[in-house]
Amino acid sequence: MIFPCQGVLRGPSLVWKVIKINRVLPQDVIKQHRAPHFCMHTRPINRLPNNCIHSSPCFIKDILFSHSIRNCVSVRTTIFNIRGFSTLSHNKPQFENHWVRFVGIRLLSGGKGTQDAISYKRRTVLTYILAGCIFMVGASYAGVPLYRMFCQATGLGGQAGLETKGHKTSKIETMQKVEDRVIKVMFNADVSASMRWNFKPQQHEIQVIPGETALAFYTATNPTDKPIVGISTYNILPFEAGQYFNKIQCFCFEEQRLNPHEQVDMPVFFYIDPDYAEDPKLENVNTIFLSYTFFEAKEGLNLPLPG
């Protein structure tokens, strides 16, 4: 015969643990019980007849190895609950009866107990699920500022390290240039499809040393007869180099308004962190692409600036 709960309750050893306790069942409890009857071995607990208690050890095994796991769990708790009262030895039948009776009564009268346990478990599961849903909704709202902070800190996705005001100026003062690495920075300028500015870099490429500040220029012209407001965004390739590319002054993320037929020179003042030379992933990377794109903005548009 296969007992499905064997794994749950670790087999007969559980019975023997209970058996070791030596206190005697109180006499008044014994008097309340009926005489024992024999019952079938293989019935599940919830279908045992009310007075189905017998003194064979097989009964205990049936209780433990019931067909339903739910019942087994309630059996386990029940058996631990009665530890204070049990006493059992196969050599002393009178005590064995008392113990078995007590187990039987607890189990049978505790039909209600198992129902409570089930509903308690259901409530617990529902609470956990609800908490999980609320957490996911909250996380999706919290994701926006968290992602922004993460991108700034790690430079993932080509975002250059942000120069917070006064935060890194001490680094600029003290950083040492790495003379043996020369990095070529190439410039690219784009406009969005509907943007009618002429936007181009003044230099195609420059040679920069990590640890030294450098200047580069872009030029934008508005050839139309109407003023156009633009907002720019930039990207650094390769992505891993982005975290070492620090801009001190630039024209990004802010509205730039160009009157008809006006031309402006836009400087980008930046440096490459000296730690660039120590990054093993960038050992063979000697070219960086800085790419700006201008988009047309509606008047009065207020973009949330990074940081």
Add this chain to the structure above:
Amino acid sequence: MSDINFKNNTGECRAFMIKYMICLRDNNKETSQCRHESRDYLQCRMDRNLMKKEEMKKLGFGDLVEQKFQENS
């Protein structure tokens, strides 16, 4: 990032920019050779309130400041 102000830009610092670009062209695009010109350009912008004022050494021109000081003294 809002430190560069284009609103009143009348192209006064364009001369400095052109000097810088000529320097780059003459030095094989190496910015380390053209640091005087880039410092001059940024100084021009700061003087005309087109850029937030910063000390030169905070912009990485500390060694140039010392050089100028030594030349003058």
